[in-house]
Amino acid sequence: MLLGLHVKNLALIEKAEVEFTGGLNILTGETGAGKSILIGSVGLALGGKASKDMIRQGEDSALVELAFSVDDEKKKNALEALDIAPDEDGLLIISKKITPSRTVSRINDETVTTARLKAVTGLLLDIHGQHEHQSLLHKQKHLEILDEYSRNETENLKRDVEEGYRKYQALREKLSGFHLDEETRKRESDFLRFEIQEIENAAIRPGEEEELSAVCRKFSHSRKIAEAMQTAFMAVDGADLGRAVKHVENAAAYDENLNDILKELSDAEDILNGVARSISDYMNEMEFDEETFKQTEERLDRIRSLMAKYGNSEEAVLKSLEEKRERLQELENYEELAALASRELEAQTRSMEQLCGTLSEARKRAARVLEERIGAELMDLNFLHVDFRIDVRDLEHFTAQGADEVEFMISTNPGSVPPRPLGEVASGGELSRIMLAIKTVLADTDDIPTLIFDEIDTGISGRTAQKVSERLSYIAGKHQVLCITHLPQIAAMADTHFEIRKTVENGKTSTRIHKLGKEEQTEELARLLGGAEITGAVLENAREMKRLAEKKKRELLEERNVI
Known part of the structure; x- marks a missing residue:
């Protein structure tokens, strides 16, 4: 999980140190206090683009550092496959230094490329913000979600399909080379014989x-x-x-x-x-x-x-000689080899049809279960009337992922309007709740240890906010969750609560973050509930909200058979 975040001289942040815990970590603060900057700094460290304008005014450089604890053996093996290893205590440090002239990313003090950095951090942390919610508008994302849910059933099948597709494409390319008429073949053969004789007569040696x-x-x-x-x-x-x-x-x-x-x-x-x-x-x-x-x-x-x-080089010339000999032999046995390539492609096509068919059936079985579970979660997230479906349609061609097209369909008025693609129906706030429903369903199978939710409360309030908070707490039972929110219903469910505050010292504006104690949490909830004036009634309301949240968390723990 993510143990801590260190930020120095980034935008409004002069210096910030945060030590996160397991469970649900909530971050709150006034509008403009710098919540987005803080979460944005995590995105930077994970491989996001950085510019010199992000450096705090008057400073030479900015630094973001993330400390991860990696205990899971499967994760360690995946990291080792990327030639990255935590230290003997399972600690992995990821940092990004931004200067006016360059940006340098490091993992455990080793400089790494952005591509390698993203491959590593993709195993450890996932950020769900507005951009991630918008990805639900793309059908390719729907296929990824379905395959993630059905991973135990489809992982080996997908590997076989991918390997079969590579062979299929190679055979198609090979067969496409057999398109020459007899006269063209004769000309190419004569020229090859000339070139072969020219090289052979030279009898060169390395x-x-x-x-x-x-x-x-x-x-x-x-x-x-x-x-x-x-x-x-x-x-x-x-x-x-x-x-x-x-x-x-x-x-x-x-x-x-x-x-x-x-x-x-x-x-x-x-x-x-x-x-x-x-x-x-x-x-x-x-x-x-x-x-x-x-x-x-x-x-x-x-x-x-x-x-x-x-x-x-002489070696390259001799290699060219062997290639020309092979090509000449191919031309001299053209008809026979073309027929053989055609038979091989036909056999591989039948194999791909069988593999893709098996994969498709597995996906369709999983889709029926997944759509029912997501539908139930959406109902629990205050979609009072919803019909959620997952369409798995056959493609007319093979791909490395099979021969399926997956699309999420939804109707919030069942009976009067048939389900339509998400992009035609769902608003931004609804997309965030749909993504939360999906993450709740995938909580038991998703192996990414840390999830960050930004803008999860967009466009919601009241009972819906309460339901969202319960789903976040449910996910936090299996994952470390970091969530920025402005809603008291969500903040009350925090296992650990941080306040982000903007201060002015010596004419300079800074963003600071600190962990709240029990009474401070109550005061912050009161601020979220009551605004500028915090009365005794508001404070008591905040205490009651916190008590109810703790009770609900115990119920969720019992639901998951943790207690």
């Missing part, structure tokens, strides 16, 4: 171009080499170390301390004599044959010409 280049370089500069080596030989041969050895040897007869110098001079004389012999041997063996030089240049030109046509 590394030959580099070797020949070195030989040509030597031939091209043979005069300069000879002149340089002659000068070197004269310099070495003219060094009169023998005379120096003789003089030191005479002096050493009177002072034995000179023996070390004598030995060093003798060794140097031996080395120089050896170098002189080596230079002499090199010069004696050095030959320049104009014909050999010409043949070497011609061979080098031929190899480079082949590399320009067939690859940038």
Whole structure:
């Protein structure tokens, strides 16, 4: 779960430290206090786009840091598959630093790309805001939700379908290559034979171009080499170390301390004599044959010409040769191979029909159960009259997800108006409640440990707000939930309650957050209930609301067989 959030120099936030708990974490505050900034900072750390304008005025950089605790072995294995591992205590730190010139994301101090970051955080946390609610307008999202609900039944089937689809597409592409008439095949075959013969006749070998280049370089500069080596030989041969050895040897007869110098001079004389012999041997063996030089240049030109046509190395040219041989063999057995490819595609098509059919039946069975459960949840969320359906329709083509199109349909006036697509019927507030109903149903199967709900209370109040609060508490029985709200009915259900407040110090505006104690929670509920003036009656109303919320939470726990 999400253990804590650290934010520094982001927009109105100078510094904020939050330690979250399990269950339902509620965040409240006055309008404009910075609630959206705080949740937005989480989105930034998870891979959201950041700009230098987000840096607090007068500061050089901004920082967002999330601390996760990962205890589940399945999650650890999934993270390890992404080459990410929590420390020995199961701690995973995700941070994003924003500067005017760049943005850097890190996981446990290792810099990561945005794509890798999103893959990791997608396993740990899910944010449900207005954008997520709007995703319900897209049919692809409906398929994802159905597959998530039916994961135990469909996961292996989906894997088989995806693998089968890859084979199907490969065979379609292969068969599409068999479209040449006899004359075109003859022309291509003749050209391939020419190219194959050209490469084979050259008989090149790996590394030959580099070797020949070195030989040509030597031939091209043979005069300069000879002149340089002659000068070197004269310099070495003219060094009169023998005379120096003789003089030191005479002096050493009177002072034995000179023996070390004598030995060093003798060794140097031996080395120089050896170098002189080596230079002499090199010069004696050095030959320049104009014909050999010409043949070497011609061979080098031929190899480079082949590399320009067939690859940038000898290995690439030889690989091209093998590919051309295979293509020629294919053309020479064209009719037979085309028939074989057609039979293979027909067989794979039948296999895909069977796989997709099995998957579709599993989805349809799951859809009947899921639509009933979501419908019941919607009724409990104050959709007084609702007909919710999940249509699973057959596609006329295969996809990597099967051959189904899934769409959620709803009618809030059953009997008079048939169910229609969500986008044609549901308002923004209704979409948020539908998403909450879906998350409630998926609470037992969804394995993402932390859920954040932003704008879940859009367009609701009264009894509906109470029902929403109960569903959030229900979900919090299986997940860590963070929720920003302005409704007292939802805030009263908090297991942990935070207040976000805007302050002005030394002419600077800052957003701060702190955890509320029991009495402070009552006062915050009173503020949400009564507005600017908090009377004794409002406070007592807040206390009663909190007592009823605690009673309801105990009932929900009993309902889930936790107590």
